[in-house]
Amino acid sequence: MSKRGRFIWIAVVVMTFNMLCLAVAPEELVIGKWSNSEASLFFYGQGIGREITGGGIRFFRYQFPSEGVISLSYGGEESVAYSIAATSGELRLTATNGMETIYATAGGFTNLCAVNRRQLEGAMALYAADHEDAGPMMAEDLIPAYLAEMPHCPDGGSYYLGPPPMCSLVEHLTGDDD
Numbered sequence: 817m818s819k820r821g822r823f824i825w826i827a828v829v830v831m832t833f834n835m836l837c838l839a840v841a842p843e844e845l846v847i848g849k850w851s852n853s854e855a856s857l858f859f860y861g862q863g864i865g866r867e868i869t870g871g872g873i874r875f876f877r878y879q880f881p882s883e884g885v886i887s888l889s890y891g892g893e894e895s896v897a898y899s900i901a902a903t904s905g906e907l908r909l910t911a912t913n914g915m916e917t918i919y920a921t922a923g924g925f926t927n928l929c930a931v932n933r934r935q936l937e938g939a940m941a942l943y944a945a946d947h948e949d950a951g952p953m954m955a956e957d958l959i960p961a962y963l964a965e966m967p968h969c970p971d972g973g974s975y976y977l978g979p980p981p982m983c984s985l986v987e988h989l990t991g992d993d994d
């Protein structure tokens with residue numbers, strides 16, 4: 817193969833590889849459980865996450881304002897942006913001051929109804945944080961500002977806000993995913 821031919825071949829391989837990497841949306845890469853010695857992060861989908869540290873448990877909203885950036889908002893004014901690099905095994909968040917935090921995957925979710933109820937619980941907590949601690953009167957109050965859509969129970973159950981959010985299928989209420 818000529819030098820030029822080899823160059824074109826390599827360029828095509830590199831471009832294809834880049835396109836494959838970009839084809840996975842950051843949302844798909846982060847959904848699941850992540851942890852390190854200090855904290856656990858849960859990304860439930862619909863932009864709702866939960867953080868557990870020695871200091872307590874709190875929900876956050878996550879968004880991807882631009883490529884390679886994730887912002888976490890904890891209700892009220894508090895919002896933090898990080899550069900994000902995610903693979904299937906590792907999540908790397910770099911703060912604007914350069915401080916890097918690395919999380920290892922702690923697995924995916926298996927209890928999808930529990931994940932849906934966490935989405936509702938998180939959306940309600942973030943709604944309350946923005947409304948002087950008053951929760952939503954009905955699920956419609958959460959959509960679309962806190963959830964894009966009402967989650968659907970995988971087995972057709974109906975959700976009640978509670979709190980805590982419940983599924984009409986009682987057998988779904990045993991065993992949480994996290």
Ligand SMILES: [Zn+2]
Nearest residue numbers: 929969973983
């Ligand atoms: Zn259910």
